[in-house]
Amino acid sequence: MLVSQYNQILVVVSFVVAILAAYTALNMAARVAGSQGIAARVWLAGGGVAMGIGVWAMHFIGMLAMDISMSMSYSPAITVLSMVIAIGSSMFALWLVSGEQLRLRRLLPGALVMGTGIVAMHYTGMAALEVTPGIIWDKTWIALSVVIALAASLAALWLTFRLRHEAAQVALMRLGAAVTMGIAIAGMHYAGMKAAQFPASTEMHHDGINGSWLAVLVSVVALSILGITLLVSMLDARLQARTSLLASSLAEANRELAQLALHDTLTRLPNRILLEDRLDQAISKADREGTHFALMFMDLDGFKGVNDAYGHDTGDKLLVAVTERLLLPLKGQYTLARIGGDEFVLLAEVGGPDDAASLASALVRTIDSPFNVEPYELVVTVSIGIALYPHDGKSDRELMFNADAAMYHTKRMGRNGYHFFQPSMNTLAQTHLQLMNDLWLAIDRDELRLHYQPKFHAPAGPILGFEALLRWEHPKQGLLTPDVFLQLAEKTGLIIPIGNWVINEACRQLREWHMQGHSAWSMAVNLSTLQFEQPTLVQTVLDCLARHNLPAESLILEVTETTAMHNPEESVRILTELTNAGVKASIDDFGTGYSSLLYLKQLPACELKIDRAFVKDLSGESDDATIVSAIVALAKTLNLKVVAEGVETEAQQQFLTELGCNTLQGYLLGRPVTAQTVEELCNNLEAMKNPLPS
Missing domain, CATH: 3.30.70.270 (Reverse transcriptase/Diguanylate cyclase domain)
Structure with missing residues (x-):
């Protein structure tokens, strides 16, 4: 018998190829399992070819590593057949582990088929050796190599199935599994090689492929194919991970958009x-x-x-x-x-x-x-x-x-x-809804009106100016006062265009009176809370004054105490900007809110307006009288004028005058009237002051 020795470098190369082939198998299993349709079939075919060539190359390099002090030649046809068997068994293995489940009744037959394929690949490759007489086989080592092939196939299939996912924590386990599988494949090969014995009289045929240069060629080709396959697989895995991350981010963004579109941002309740x-x-x-x-x-x-x-x-x-x-x-x-x-x-x-x-x-x-x-x-x-x-x-x-x-x-x-x-509730609700719809059209239909209530120098004149009071000339319901529709205007936001109309119309009418000779008259206009919060308020007021050529000091903007104290810092800023332009500010309904004296001192107002609720039941010893006295004293301390509204009796007129109120307003002195009757009102007041001699 010829004594066989092994080239240690080629043995090491064969082990490296085996491990690389095993690692490629693990990566290809992940690609096949993670793909669908044509992509899955492409990865199955490509991965099977690469893995099969790797296993076959390991076997062939191991054969070339054997040195029996003679030249060896191989049959090209049988050599190619052994490669085909390796590729076929590799494709079968990848297909088997790409399923959703790998139960024992599927694993055992699969390991048998794959192990048989590896054994067939090995011994077919050995049969490619052209020797005479033939190789003598040791049946014990053959049996051992078959057992190793079956065990290696069983372990390889199970490990590949378990480690086919791309989770980061699997990477080290996959490398360890690849080393284990590579050693098992190499062990099967060298056990099979141990079974082959060459007689001393063996003669080699030299018409086949010469092996002197074949080892280098097969090693380079196999390593190149496996390396390229692994590189493509890793790039695809990275691209797939990035795509998955982008898809996850997009799904999360869509969920957030759906949440924002369908839920209230404050309470998180459905909208x-x-x-x-x-x-x-x-x-x-x-x-x-x-x-x-x-x-x-x-x-x-x-x-x-x-x-x-x-x-x-x-x-x-x-x-x-x-x-x-x-x-x-x-x-x-x-x-x-x-x-x-x-x-x-x-x-x-x-x-x-x-x-x-x-x-x-x-x-x-x-x-x-x-x-x-x-x-x-x-x-x-x-x-x-x-x-x-x-x-x-x-x-x-x-x-x-x-x-x-x-x-x-x-x-x-x-x-x-x-x-x-x-059902009876519907009548009122429908009336409410119809009123809201009509209010939307009121400005366009020119249905809004202003009435003017005179403001008198205490106790009885002369007239200092007027307060503009809004009315709605409804086409069916007649003249409506603000208590009927103002809440609707606030709720729908119509108070903004309505309030702007009031400022403009009041300025227009005051300009007309100035041109008639009443240049000392002023005009007071109420501002709603929503209107006061508008960032364009200052510019709107200044534009109206410029449009009608009015002096800024002739316009008084009345802001309720509650509105002014809602955001005190912003109120101070807005009123300061207006008063710097010359517009006067009045704190309306004083005493009904929760004023801070510190902010009241900072507000650039020119007057306080006592709410009619305190004037209504006014008498010398009542609580209301005490409150009014305190308000007047406070105003004097702050150098503010005092306007009392709701004066309806002579007793109220006298008491408020004695307290020091500067201006009185109420039904006793003058009811709200239209612009057309203001001249008549002035003539009547003049006649009362200067009666004709009898």
Whole structure:
């Protein structure tokens, strides 16, 4: 027998190729499992070819590493056949581990097929050796090599399936598995080589491929193919990870957009859009299953006062606290939505009116206790209107409208409670809605009017100027006072264009009176809270004065004490800007709010206006008289003039004059009149002062 030795360098190269082939198999399994359709088939074919060439190259390099002191040649056809067997078994292995599951009944037959393929590849490659006489085989080593092949196949399939994912924590385990699998494959090969014995009389045929240069060629080609395959696989994995990250980020962004589009940003409750969708679903379900549900329209009582007195930040905190309270008694299928301001809507499945009443009562009770919103303890209540489906409406719009009408009925009946919708409520609700629609058209239809109430130098004249009072000449309802429509204007935002119209019309009329010779007259105009908060207010006022060529000091802007104290720093800034331009400022309804004397001192006002509530029941020893006396004393200390409104009796006129009020205004001296009757009023007053001789 010929004594065989091994080239140690080629043995090491064969081990490296085996490990690299195993690592390629693990990467290809991840690519196949993570792809679909054509991409999965491409990775299966490409990966099978690369892995098969790697396993075959390891086997062939191991054969070339054997040195038996003679030249060896190989049959090209049989050599190629052994490569085909290696590629086929590799494709089968990748296909087997790319499935979602790898149970034992699939793993064992798969390991048998793959192991048989590796054994067939090895011994077919050995058969490619062109020797005479043939190789003598040791059956013991052959059996051992077959057992090693089957065990290596079983371990390789199981490890490849378990480690096929691209998680970062798998990387080191994958490398270790590749080393283990490579050693197992090499061990099978060298066990098989040990089984081959060459007789001393062996002769080699030299018409095949010469092996002197083949080892280098096969090593370079195999390592190149495996390296390129691994590089492409890693780049694809990185691109897939980046794509997955971008897709995840996009999905998260879409979820956030959906959250913003369908939920209230403050309370995180569903908004009107999501509520309408849930309401449509509830109607469909109720029609399909014959069930009932209740729609409850809720509005907080006293919330506006909290906003005015403590600011919007405190109001927002209160809304969040109210939301938490409202959620407490809710169970089962429900949708609680905030549709704007302090308005909430609850959609809840109920068995009947009694269940709806019990739920509404629980909601009223849960709100009817103080809220601790640091540093304040705040009290608000809730008014609820209930509409039942299908009794109180067949569509979402009808249900919402009727629940809203029932809520307003609760407001009118004293608040802090609930009422079910009744058809009679619709009449008032429809009137309310029609009035709102008409108000939108009032400016375009030239239906707004100004009446003017004279302001007298105490005690009885002369006239110092007028206060402009808004009226609405409704085409059907006649002349309407602000208490009928001003709240609607505030709610809809129409107060901004209406307020701008009032300023412009008042300036126009005052200019007309100045041109008639009453150049000393001034004009007082009330500013609403919403109008006062507009960033364009100063420019609007100055534009009106310039348009009508009026001196700025002839215009007095009246701001309520509550409005001025809502944001004191901003109020000081706005009023300072106006007074620097020459416009006068008056603090209206003084004594009804929560003034800080520090800010009152800083406000650049020229006068305080005592609210009519203090003048109404004025007498020498009443509490109102004490308050009015204190207000007048305070005004004098701050060098402010005092205007008293609501003067209706001579006793009030005398008392206020004696206290030191500078200007009086009220029905006793002059009612609000149109611009056309102001001249007549002046003539009558002049006649009263200078009666004709009898």
